Amino acid sequence: PYIDQYIQRIKKxxxxxxxxxxxxxxxxxxxxxxxxxxxxxxxxxxxxxxxxVNLVDATYIKRIIKK
Structure with a gap:
């Protein structure tokens, strides 16, 4: 359930x-x-x-995209 919560937040x-x-x-x-x-x-x-391989959040996604 922990990973699923992260996935749902990232999907949203x-x-x-x-x-x-x-x-x-x-x-x-x-x-x-x-x-x-x-x-x-x-x-x-x-x-x-x-x-x-770490779970990411919106902040990390923004950083990846800006590279």
């Missing part, structure tokens, strides 16, 4: 600010092996580049 932020986002549910070993990074419970990519 992105919808309100019209920020395109893709969510990929990794629910099989095959999907985990196909990822472009070490599987954790959470990973953030921007423009195809790995950013972090």
């Amino acid at each position: 932020y992105c919808e309100l600010d019209e920020i395109p986002v893709n969510w990929i549910l990794v629910d099989t070993l095959e999907k985990a092996k196909a990822l472009p990074c070490v599987f954790n419970n959470w990973a953030v990519f921007y423009n195809g580049k790995f950013q972090t």
Whole structure:
């Protein structure tokens, strides 16, 4: 539930600010092996580049987008 709360907040932020986002549910070993990074419970990519495995908030998203 903790991660889901973060995801719901991020979804809402992105919808309100019209920020395109893709969510990929990794629910099989095959999907985990196909990822472009070490599987954790959470990973953030921007423009195809790995950013972090930490849960992010709106402030962090703004910082990533401005890079």
